[in-house]
Amino acid sequence: MTDLPWLSILIAVPLVAGIACLFVNASAARWIALVATLADLAIGLLLWASYNPDGAQWQFVENMSLGGGIAWALGIDGIALVLILLSVFLMPICIGASWRAIERRVPEYMSAFLLMEALMIGVFAAQDLFLFYIFFEGGLIPMYLIIGIWGGAERIKASYKFFLYTLFGSVLMLIAMLYMVLEAGTSSIPALMAHDFPVEAQRWLWLAFFASFAVKMPMWPVHTWLPDAHVQAPTAGSVILAGVLLKMGGYGFIRFSLPMFPEGSAMFVPLVFILSGIAVVYTSLVALVQRDMKKLIAYSSVAHMAFVTFGLFAFNRQGIEGAMIVMLSHGLVSAALFLCVGVVYDRMHSREIDRYGGLANNMPGYALLFMLFTMAAVGLPGTSGFVGEFLALIGTYRLSTWAAIVATTGIILGAAYMLYLYWRIAFGAARTPEAASMRDLSAREWWLLAPIAAVVLWMGVYPESFLRPIRADVGRLLTRIERAAPEGDSRFAVVRSTAQPQAHAAEAAH
Amino acid sequence: MNAFAPILPELILTGAALVLMMVAAFTRSRGGGLVSWLAAAVLIGATAALIGAPSSAGSIFGGLLAADPFGAFGKALIFPAAAVAIIAAHGWFERGTEHEAEYSVLILFSAVGMAVMVSATNLITLYLGLELLSLSSYVLASYRRGDDRSAEAGLKYFILGSLASGILLYGISMLYGFTGTMDFAGLAEAFGRGAPSIGLLFGLVFLLSGIAFKISAVPFHMWTPDVYEGAPTPVTAFFASAPKVAAVLLATRTCIEALGPATDAWRQIVIFAALASIFLGAVAAYGQTNIKRLLAYSSINNVGFALIGLAAAGRSGASAVLFYMAVYVVMTLGAFLCVLRMRGADGEPLESVDSLAGLSQARPAFAAALALFMFSLAGIPPLFGFWPKLLVFNAAVDAGLVAVAVAGIVGTVVGAYYYLRIVKIMYFDEVPSPIVRTRQPVEGVLILLAALLVSPLGYLLIGPLGRLADRAAGSIF
Numbered sequence: 001m002t003d004l005p006w007l008s009i010l011i012a013v014p015l016v017a018g019i020a021c022l023f024v025n026a027s028a029a030r031w032i033a034l035v036a037t038l039a040d041l042a043i044g045l046l047l048w049a050s051y052n053p054d055g056a057q058w059q060f061v062e063n064m065s066l067g068g069g070i071a072w073a074l075g076i077d078g079i080a081l082v083l084i085l086l087s088v089f090l091m092p093i094c095i096g097a098s099w100r101a102i103e104r105r106v107p108e109y110m111s112a113f114l115l116m117e118a119l120m121i122g123v124f125a126a127q128d129l130f131l132f133y134i135f136f137e138g139g140l141i142p143m144y145l146i147i148g149i150w151g152g153a154e155r156i157k158a159s160y161k162f163f164l165y166t167l168f169g170s171v172l173m174l175i176a177m178l179y180m181v182l183e184a185g186t187s188s189i190p191a192l193m194a195h196d197f198p199v200e201a202q203r204w205l206w207l208a209f210f211a212s213f214a215v216k217m218p219m220w221p222v223h224t225w226l227p228d229a230h231v232q233a234p235t236a237g238s239v240i241l242a243g244v245l246l247k248m249g250g251y252g253f254i255r256f257s258l259p260m261f262p263e264g265s266a267m268f269v270p271l272v273f274i275l276s277g278i279a280v281v282y283t284s285l286v287a288l289v290q291r292d293m294k295k296l297i298a299y300s301s302v303a304h305m306a307f308v309t310f311g312l313f314a315f316n317r318q319g320i321e322g323a324m325i326v327m328l329s330h331g332l333v334s335a336a337l338f339l340c341v342g343v344v345y346d347r348m349h350s351r352e353i354d355r356y357g358g359l360a361n362n363m364p365g366y367a368l369l370f371m372l373f374t375m376a377a378v379g380l381p382g383t384s385g386f387v388g389e390f391l392a393l394i395g396t397y398r399l400s401t402w403a404a405i406v407a408t409t410g411i412i413l414g415a416a417y418m419l420y421l422y423w424r425i426a427f428g429a430a431r432t433p434e435a436a437s438m439r440d441l442s443a444r445e446w447w448l449l450a451p452i453a454a455v456v457l458w459m460g461v462y463p464e465s466f467l468r469p470i471r472a473d474v475g476r477l478l479t480r481i482e483r484a485a486p487e488g489d490s491r492f493a494v495v496r497s498t499a500q501p502q503a504h505a506a507e508a509a510h
Numbered sequence: 511m512n513a514f515a516p517i518l519p520e521l522i523l524t525g526a527a528l529v530l531m532m533v534a535a536f537t538r539s540r541g542g543g544l545v546s547w548l549a550a551a552v553l554i555g556a557t558a559a560l561i562g563a564p565s566s567a568g569s570i571f572g573g574l575l576a577a578d579p580f581g582a583f584g585k586a587l588i589f590p591a592a593a594v595a596i597i598a599a600h601g602w603f604e605r606g607t608e609h610e611a612e613y614s615v616l617i618l619f620s621a622v623g624m625a626v627m628v629s630a631t632n633l634i635t636l637y638l639g640l641e642l643l644s645l646s647s648y649v650l651a652s653y654r655r656g657d658d659r660s661a662e663a664g665l666k667y668f669i670l671g672s673l674a675s676g677i678l679l680y681g682i683s684m685l686y687g688f689t690g691t692m693d694f695a696g697l698a699e700a701f702g703r704g705a706p707s708i709g710l711l712f713g714l715v716f717l718l719s720g721i722a723f724k725i726s727a728v729p730f731h732m733w734t735p736d737v738y739e740g741a742p743t744p745v746t747a748f749f750a751s752a753p754k755v756a757a758v759l760l761a762t763r764t765c766i767e768a769l770g771p772a773t774d775a776w777r778q779i780v781i782f783a784a785l786a787s788i789f790l791g792a793v794a795a796y797g798q799t800n801i802k803r804l805l806a807y808s809s810i811n812n813v814g815f816a817l818i819g820l821a822a823a824g825r826s827g828a829s830a831v832l833f834y835m836a837v838y839v840v841m842t843l844g845a846f847l848c849v850l851r852m853r854g855a856d857g858e859p860l861e862s863v864d865s866l867a868g869l870s871q872a873r874p875a876f877a878a879a880l881a882l883f884m885f886s887l888a889g890i891p892p893l894f895g896f897w898p899k900l901l902v903f904n905a906a907v908d909a910g911l912v913a914v915a916v917a918g919i920v921g922t923v924v925g926a927y928y929y930l931r932i933v934k935i936m937y938f939d940e941v942p943s944p945i946v947r948t949r950q951p952v953e954g955v956l957i958l959l960a961a962l963l964v965s966p967l968g969y970l971l972i973g974p975l976g977r978l979a980d981r982a983a984g985s986i987f
Binding site (some may be wrong): 022033047066067068070105108117130134135137138140141144145149155156159160163164167168171172174178179182438481487 | 613846890896897908913922930933937938969972973974975976
């Protein structure tokens with residue numbers, strides 16, 4: 001199993017298929033894309049099966065120097081593994097969602113998506129700082145094309161905004177990377193994770209990385225590209241944007257900001273908490289008044305990602321594990337919600353909430369699945385959303401009770417805007433005759449949504465499957481950052497050091 | 511004979527240029543094709559002749575020239591770029607009405623001038639090389655005599671170029687007057703004797719201003735958009751590639767070898783020119799509707815990044831400059847080869863940016879290649895144009911110029927906009943493309959090669975190209 005360069009294969013399959021797509025007609029391109037993404041899913045599951053959660057930190061390691069200070073170095077730990085799984089799981093669904101919705105320039109479309117997949121996997125698998133940056137930034141090009149060519153009416157503006165915003169965030173990170181490589185003498189990410197940078201420098205390095213990841217995440221106030229990009233992107237574009245691209249920000253915090261600059265991270269906890277607190281409350285309120293379904297879900301993404309930043313910068317096991325589960329859960333749930341919007345959009349070509357209504361009558365299957373995902377977004381126990389948010393809130397509470405109070409309002413507001421959305425769409429009487437005459441889910445759409453629904457429930461009922469691979473890595477991260485961990489204000493509840501293995505909070509989720 | 515072995519490439523070029531001029535004179539327009547192909551072959555031959563003494567003999571002719579790896583690296587970029595400019599022109603000029611034979615000869619002469627520029631270790635040889643290039647360039651810019659814009663470009667270039675040469679000469683005379691030597695080593699010694707006198711500083715500033723004109727760095731860039739727009743497109747492709755390499759390498763060698771001890775004096779000038787070029791190149795390109803003008807600003811912008819490597823002043827900085835110029839030449843020639851293919855239904859060359867609209871559907875491969883060059887010029891990974899930018903910023907951070915690196919990298923974001931605009935016009939605007947299909951297999955192959963080089967496959971070259979650049983940069987310290 002380990003003698004083949006599996007991670008390179010995982011990247012190469014969509015890349016080769018993406019190039020092949022350019023030379024064939026629309027129908028062949030669709031099939032090539034589907035087969036390639038399913039093959040990648042199979043390889044991903046194979047990796048999961050053969051990943052040893054108690055083994056070495058980095059597994060499936062490959063290293064080939066390209067000279068000049070950059071190496072084709074790949075390798076994954078549990079955190080990267082679950083995010084790669086999320087990517088390969090969502091990709092076939094994206095292709096399926098575009099099967100009929102995309103009619104123009106299909107070969108280029110499929111090619112852009114496959115290229116996107118290769119770059120996303122590369123981001124999570126890269127073990128060389130510059131290789132990471134190349135994958136991280138490279139993803140801008142296919143997404144720019146996807147939004148710009150196949151997007152809605154305002155697509156041009158949205159594509160520029162997406163590109164320039166994220167580019168601006170990232171270039172500062174590049175300067176920080178150059179400094180780090182000169183300072184530490186290596187561009188290997190595992191080596192840098194163990195390198196202690198001077199505390200004074202950490203502050204600037206942390207801010208430079210923060211600029212990039214905060215835009216990617218996105219955090220308030222640099223989130224404004226997200227609603228535009230989501231609304232204008234085609235359905236599958238929104239799915240991949242919400243499902244995977246936003247996770248790159250959280251992954252960056254776990255992989256770079258926390259282990260490489262523990263003191264810097266600790267210093268800026270108040271900044272992160274304040275921004276996240278504002279994001280939770282403000283974007284939830286904004287979501288409440290949206291008339292456009294996609295925009296509503298986009299704003300809810302910003303609010304949910306704030307739970308991730310709360311959890312990550314809580315400096316304890318519950319917080320970080322919770323943040324990881326929120327990322328996975330949000331990746332699935334927001335992807336599913338965008339697909340649900342896509343389903344009705346394909347029928348009526350409108351995202352206006354006011355034009356729907358009463359869908360529970362004529363689309364019972366759709367209403368059922370939409371209900372499940374709405375509940376998961378709200379964080380109902382039994383769904384993946386609950387596990388992640390609960391753990392993240394425990395973690396936040398242990399560091400700052402005030403932050404936990406603000407964050408918890410997000411759950412209440414989240415329930416408000418999601419249920420309000422669901423009520424307006426699914427219940428009552430149809431507001432337009434077109435809405436009343438829409439047909440229920442087709443077999444293809446069932447195939448797209450049912451797997452996500454199954455995983456959402458699985459993660460909600462037995463999160464251990466997803467926590468097991470990351471537990472050891474979160475432990476390593478905690479031993480790395482505990483020296484800088486800020487004092488919590490809730491010590492009456494927990495007096496022991498955070499690094500000791502302790503009864504796992506995930507149990508509470510059952 | 512051995513004394514001349516180190517300048518074998520220059521001898522080949524000079525001899526061939528003289529012979530081909532005779533051939534051109536006697537065959538008239540019939541010999542155009544023959545002369546073009548022969549000239550291109552001679553340039554490739556001269557590149558091959560760089561191996562051996564021309565890249566390793568060291569200082570020759572009493573310190574007038576240096577046959578070192580640095581010069582050889584430059585020539586290995588300049589000669590093939592000049593060859594591409596000849597091949598590109600061959601299919602472009604209308605047959606019979608223009609003497610394309612003389613065009614090739616002029617390119618050969620300018621190649622000799624550029625070869626002298628990158629090897630010069632004496633202010634007089636520096637000036638001679640520069641003037642040989644410039645005089646050929648003035649004629650090339652006005653090559654389409656019947657075209658008003660071309661004549662205007664040639665005249666503008668000549669007047670402003672002469673002014674710049676005058677400034678350069680004035681600087682040289684100051685330096686000579688205050689040090690008593692024209693030799694780079696002697697100048698370095700004079701500058702090394704402590705804080706430079708006012709006279710030396712004046713000489714340094716004038717010298718650098720004259721060179722900045724040739725690089726078209728801000729604030730001496732004003733001629734660039736006009737000349738690039740007016741000159742025939744193959745000539746523009748030539749101006750944007752080989753002479754840029756020669757001028758940037760000349761600046762590097764002069765700053766390091768002759769003015770090395772006065773680094774503090776010239777560093778601030780170079781930093782200003784670099785940042786001003788980056789930002790002006792980026793901002794001024796926004797409103798351009800002519801693709802040649804736009805690429806002119808793109809070249810100003812790109813030269814700014816190369817100058818950041820020079821500002822770093824160390825070995826890694828010089829190496830980054832060389833690496834940058836190598837990739838820059840490929841990207842620029844690729845982009846211009848694409849522009850050369852833009853022809854309307856009546857066979858007339860198209861130059862407006864808007865005429866690219868709808869290209870991705872009419873000519874997907876062409877559009878993809880141009881998009882690759884645009885993303886690469888913008889420095890967006892995973893394209894290869896990203897790596898040289900990373901190297902120059904790395905050198906700047908290494909030299910402690912973090913603020914300069916941050917400012918420069920913010921400039922890449924500003925500049926990204928107009929490169930994206932071209933991609934947007936080609937890919938997002940859905941109108942019938944006015945560009946017709948042309949049959950130019952050689953140019954097609956060249957575009958394909960350039961596209962492969964700037965694609966992520968280029969990263970495989972980091973090792974070997976980096977070693978060559980390091981070795982070349984090491985030879986001027």
